[in-house]
Amino acid sequence: MQRQYTFFWLFLLISFPRSVFAQTKGEKKQPIVVAFDTTNKPIRFGVSHLEKALQKAGQSVKIMPISSGSSSDAITLRILPMKSEPSLREEGYRISYQTDRLLITAINATGAMYGAMDAAEQIQMGKPWKKLPPKTVNPHFTVRALKVNLPWSSYRTGPAMEVHNEVCRDLTYWQRMLDQMAENRFNVLSLWNVHPFSFMVKPTNFPEANNFSDKEMADWKHFWTDLFRMAKERGIEPYIVNWNIAVSPEFAKHYGVQERNDTSAVVKRYTREVVTQVINEYPELAGIGITLADWMSNFKTDGSTLPDMTPKDREDWLEETIVAGIKAANRPVKFLHRSVLSADPGEMRRVIDNANLPDTTLVEIKFNWSHGHSTPVLALTHDSHSGQRDDGYWNPLPRNYRVQWMIRNEDFFILRWGQPDFIRRHIAQNTAPYVNGYFVGSEGYIPAKDYSHLDNAHRTWTYAFEKQWLFYQLWGRLLFDPKTPDAVFEASFANRYGLKSGKLLLEATAAASQMPLRLASFYGSTWDYTLYSEGFLAPFTASKGFQDNVSAFISINELIDHQTLAPDYMSIKDYVNWNQETKAIPNGKISPILLADQLETDSKTVLTRVEQLRPGSSPTLICELADLEAWAYLSQYFADKLRAGVALHTYRLSQNKAQQQQAVALLTKCLTHWRKVSEITASHYQEVPYIEGYRVKDKASMDARYFSWTKYLPQVERDIQLAQKNNTD
Incomplete structure (x- = not known):
């Protein structure tokens, strides 16, 4: 975005008087002086975060405004052409040192605000303000x-x-x-x-x-x-x-x-x-x-x-x-x-x-x-x-x-x-x-x-x-x-829940969060109501496959007869046809079976991390962990439903009864997974409105006006019945 701005060279200086470094035992600790243009509201917003971080680290803080002829403790703000700071762009900032002073340099107020918040974040992560690593950061996108x-x-x-x-x-x-x-x-x-x-x-x-x-x-x-x-x-x-x-x-x-x-x-x-x-x-x-x-x-x-x-x-x-x-x-x-x-x-x-x-x-x-x-x-x-x-x-x-x-x-x-x-x-x-x-x-x-x-x-x-x-x-x-780095997000978890480390929580969340990405990549969709991944719903067809017009829930038949969105994913039909023709899977393609294995791996990672984190957790962290468990069982549900889809479509082409029995067994496991999802989510969520009323015109969308996972248990059971039949009706 090209903008018409007057550019500034802005320093945020944080310093101790030199006497602080030489203070003796019992001498009163001097406050850290944070000097900046106190009339500039974005900078004030950023400095408020910095002040809180320093205070939480045990430091007292003194805020000082800029004045003409200010000392080295003040922010120096000068109107300069952009060429005087060629390494900085709008909203970028630099963290550096000048003798015993921390400088945050920017060419506009938003950059200074971001720089102050960056320094605050690092201090919250346990770094002394005098040892923040020098850095220059510019926005990737404007x-x-x-x-x-x-x-x-x-x-x-x-x-x-x-x-x-x-x-x-x-x-x-x-x-x-x-x-x-x-x-x-x-x-x-x-x-x-x-x-x-x-x-x-x-x-x-x-x-x-x-x-x-x-x-x-x-x-x-x-x-x-x-x-x-x-x-x-x-x-x-x-x-x-x-x-x-x-x-x-x-x-x-x-x-x-x-x-x-x-x-x-x-x-x-x-x-x-x-x-x-x-x-x-x-x-x-x-x-x-x-x-x-x-x-x-x-x-x-x-x-x-x-x-x-x-x-x-x-x-x-x-x-x-x-x-x-x-x-x-x-x-x-x-x-x-x-x-x-x-x-x-x-x-x-x-x-x-x-x-x-x-x-x-x-x-x-x-x-x-x-x-x-x-x-x-x-x-x-x-x-x-x-x-x-x-x-x-x-x-x-x-x-x-x-x-x-x-x-x-x-x-x-x-x-x-x-x-x-x-x-x-x-x-x-x-x-x-x-x-x-x-x-x-x-x-x-x-x-x-x-x-x-x-x-x-x-x-x-x-x-x-x-x-x-x-x-x-x-x-x-x-x-x-x-x-x-991930360390920033791990620290956010740790600070929020009083943990020594947020690493396990981020790992669990990242693994859990793959499920909706994988479903939306596999089940090709277009406008809003053609897919709702966390609910395993597709109330309206996206013209990419069969819709049975029975429920908004994605049935086993609909999952089988649907195109993918991601070009490297294979649909169930394509995969089974390749197998029937004894063709090798093309390089770089993700088959439904490989996708199922990835989902199962995600689920195991989540459930392992949740068990490690659960003891002594606060009620709100328990709530986060419950969400992760729900994602984990949704991942298992999707994984076994993909495997069932492959077995069921193979049976319909080959009439191999063993494949049908495998499909029924897998869909029975799916019912167990969905019951777990239902149990977990019902403990802290209620039924919510989903599709707007005027869109509801047929059976497939009628049951999606309001949503809860428990509501779709009958549809999960229906998949088993579909697999037990000899046709797709």
């Missing part, structure tokens, strides 16, 4: 974004969204969210809903766009203003992102237009003007994003049709509304142009070129559609070519935009997850000159109110993202610096 959907005017609807309304209007929630984002080095908060504008302003020429009273509008204005301010104070850029073409229900009713996909002159004018007004009224809003699909098709909300919009039509609409609104504002903002179903790289380039915006445009592309937690290989995208990769977005290399991979997570919301090596592999494999970052987040889940966990002694957190703390720490820290 865009490290969280995707958070809003529950009002929400894209998905129903109880899973509505349950968050109160929490998401509470600024305390956002403060905690922003704190963890800054600590984890995220620098963009993207807020998503269908039509955000009428919740932000009373449009000057279209006051009927909402029916809020003056008091209600003032409350909304206070909410957004404080939220954006808090983000800025933590080095985070707030974006609002919507789906085109949409207006509020009040606007549609007053002007007699459709809420979705209405291209009339009044909607076009309103959209352009409201974008400008929002930018002008919220000076700390950093960016606006749009998508070209969803409401830009050939249907109205009443079921009638409109002439289809071509890619050029869609881009023209965007140019005449969103881009025009941005350019008419009294200040620049950044622009996020999503690449999805109805985009065309040539038309997109035309609009971005014509816009001639001062900052680099963001072009977000869904990585493996809605299931980014799968294979790190880009197997499919969400664009106009039905999921096929279109290198027109990056070939030739764009000059005024960069791509960000969207890692959507529709695969685990309840059980804790953390697999650092997967993220490192993902970054290594998908870093390119045209890529400057990642977005991470969900469509069908908001990490706000934790509505899945029972209220018991386990629960020591307030918000859902706090329970999933490792997920955010891993993605944020590794997107900033993929070289961040």
